[in-house]
Amino acid sequence: MNVPNPANEGLSAYGASDTVLVLNSGSSSVKYQLVNPAGGEPVAVGNVERIGEEEGVITHKFAGITTKRRQPVKDHTEALEIVLALFAEVGPDLDRAHVVGVGHRVVQGADVFSKPTLIDDEVQAKILELAPLAPLHNPAHVQGMEVARRLLPGVPHVAVFDSAFFATLPEAAYTYALKKDVAKKYAIRRYGAHGTSHQYVSGKVARVLGRDLSQLNQIVLHLGNGASITAVKGGVAVETSMGLTPLEGLVMGTRTGDIDPAVVFHLARNAGMSIDEIDHLFNKESGIKGLSGENDFRELHRLIEEGNEDAKLALDVYIHRLRKYIGAYHAILGRVDVIVFTAGVGENDDIVRARVIADLEPMGVAIDPERNLERSKEPRIISRDWTSTHVMVVPTNEELAIARQVVALIADK
Known part of the structure; x- marks a missing residue:
C-alpha cells in the first residue's frame, strides 16, 4: 500500500x-x-x-x-x-x-x-x-x-x-x-474533522515505534474540548466519529456527541425551541459542561474529589462513550496494534487514560500505572510490556503538520 x-x-x-x-x-x-x-x-x-x-x-x-x-x-x-x-x-x-x-x-x-x-x-x-x-x-x-x-x-x-x-x-x-x-x-x-491531527499522530506513532506505517492498525483518540476517535488501517482512515459536522460522536467539552435526532423534534414541539436555539444548546451548552457546569477537566476532577455527583456522572458518561467506540473500532480493524491518546485531555489526563483502558486485559490491552503517571511532552508508551497492543501518548502538532504539507505542496510546483 x-x-x-x-x-x-x-x-x-x-x-x-x-x-x-x-x-x-x-x-x-x-x-x-x-x-x-x-x-x-x-x-x-x-x-x-x-x-x-x-x-x-x-x-x-x-x-x-x-x-x-x-x-x-x-x-x-x-x-x-x-x-x-x-x-x-x-x-x-x-x-x-x-x-x-x-x-x-x-x-x-x-x-x-x-x-x-x-x-x-x-x-x-x-x-x-x-x-x-x-x-x-x-x-x-x-x-x-x-x-x-x-x-x-x-x-x-x-x-x-x-x-x-x-x-x-x-x-x-x-x-x-x-x-x-x-x-x-x-x-x-460523514466528513470527519481533526484529520490533520489524526494523520500527524498516526504517522508519528510509526516513526517512534520504528514500524512501517502501512503495516500498523491504530485507534487514535484526539481528546480536547472537541474530541474525536479514528480507526487508521495502514496509515489510511477507515472510520471516524465526527460526521457531517464536528457535533457527532464522542461526548465533548460543550457538545452532546451522539444523540437521538428525535431529541430535536421533541424540543421543537414541546419546548418551543427554535433550530438556532437547539443548535446552540447542542454545541455550546451540552457535553461535560452541560452535565457538570464545567468543561475544564482539572475543575471536573476537583469537583469529583469534593463529592459532586453531577461531575462524577459527567466523567462516567464521557468514559462510557469512549470505551464503546474503542470496542466498535476494534471490531472494524480486526487487529489493533496501537491505541494512542493525543490533544489536551489525551496528553495530560492520566485519570481519563486509566479509566478508558481499565479491564481490557482480555483484549491484550493494559496500562502500566507508573508509566501512565509520567509527565512528558515526548511521545511515549504507557502500556505494560506483555501487552499485544501498545498504548501510547503522542502530543499532536497540527501547526507543524500544516506547515509540512504546505512545503510538500509548493516543492512539487
Missing part, C-alpha cells in the same frame, strides 16, 4: 532556516504560528481573541518573551495587521524569516478538497460555498484568507483541510441511511 506521509515529504527542497506562517482564522479569533518545518519547532506563536468585541486580547510569544495587549480589534483585517506589526516590532522580522508559504487551516473541504490546495480566488469562493456544512468555521477561514493574501502577497497561500484525511473512508462508513436523493442534493454524509 502506498501511504502518503505529508509529515516528511518535500522538506529537502527548502533549507533548515525556512519558515511557514500557519493561520487559523475563527469567527472571533486568529491563531497563528511561525513554524520551522524542517526542525519542527515553533519560532513564534500567538493569537488575537475577541475580534469585534469591546476589548480584544492579543498575545505574541517569541524568544521566551510574551507580549500581551488589550485593545479593540474591529475585524479580521485589523487583527492580521496587528499580527504583522507585532512580528515587525517584537520579532522575528518576517522579511528575514525566510517565509516560504502561508498555511490556512480549513475545517471543511467536503468531497471537493481531498488534499492541500493552493489558494486562488476560485478556491476561496468554493470554500465559502461549503459554509453550510461548517457555518461556524468556513466563512471565518475565508475572511482570514482574503486579508492574508492581500497583506502577504509575495508567497503562496495553501489551504489544508481537516476533513481531507477522511477522503479514504469506505462508502459504508461515510454514508448515512437517509433517503438517497435528499442526501445527495444537500451533500449529507
Whole structure:
C-alpha cells in the first residue's frame, strides 16, 4: 500500500532556516504560528481573541518573551495587521524569516478538497460555498484568507483541510441511511474533522515505534474540548466519529456527541425551541459542561474529589462513550496494534487514560500505572510490556503538520 506521509515529504527542497506562517482564522479569533518545518519547532506563536468585541486580547510569544495587549480589534483585517506589526516590532522580522508559504487551516473541504490546495480566488469562493456544512468555521477561514493574501502577497497561500484525511473512508462508513436523493442534493454524509491531527499522530506513532506505517492498525483518540476517535488501517482512515459536522460522536467539552435526532423534534414541539436555539444548546451548552457546569477537566476532577455527583456522572458518561467506540473500532480493524491518546485531555489526563483502558486485559490491552503517571511532552508508551497492543501518548502538532504539507505542496510546483 502506498501511504502518503505529508509529515516528511518535500522538506529537502527548502533549507533548515525556512519558515511557514500557519493561520487559523475563527469567527472571533486568529491563531497563528511561525513554524520551522524542517526542525519542527515553533519560532513564534500567538493569537488575537475577541475580534469585534469591546476589548480584544492579543498575545505574541517569541524568544521566551510574551507580549500581551488589550485593545479593540474591529475585524479580521485589523487583527492580521496587528499580527504583522507585532512580528515587525517584537520579532522575528518576517522579511528575514525566510517565509516560504502561508498555511490556512480549513475545517471543511467536503468531497471537493481531498488534499492541500493552493489558494486562488476560485478556491476561496468554493470554500465559502461549503459554509453550510461548517457555518461556524468556513466563512471565518475565508475572511482570514482574503486579508492574508492581500497583506502577504509575495508567497503562496495553501489551504489544508481537516476533513481531507477522511477522503479514504469506505462508502459504508461515510454514508448515512437517509433517503438517497435528499442526501445527495444537500451533500449529507460523514466528513470527519481533526484529520490533520489524526494523520500527524498516526504517522508519528510509526516513526517512534520504528514500524512501517502501512503495516500498523491504530485507534487514535484526539481528546480536547472537541474530541474525536479514528480507526487508521495502514496509515489510511477507515472510520471516524465526527460526521457531517464536528457535533457527532464522542461526548465533548460543550457538545452532546451522539444523540437521538428525535431529541430535536421533541424540543421543537414541546419546548418551543427554535433550530438556532437547539443548535446552540447542542454545541455550546451540552457535553461535560452541560452535565457538570464545567468543561475544564482539572475543575471536573476537583469537583469529583469534593463529592459532586453531577461531575462524577459527567466523567462516567464521557468514559462510557469512549470505551464503546474503542470496542466498535476494534471490531472494524480486526487487529489493533496501537491505541494512542493525543490533544489536551489525551496528553495530560492520566485519570481519563486509566479509566478508558481499565479491564481490557482480555483484549491484550493494559496500562502500566507508573508509566501512565509520567509527565512528558515526548511521545511515549504507557502500556505494560506483555501487552499485544501498545498504548501510547503522542502530543499532536497540527501547526507543524500544516506547515509540512504546505512545503510538500509548493516543492512539487
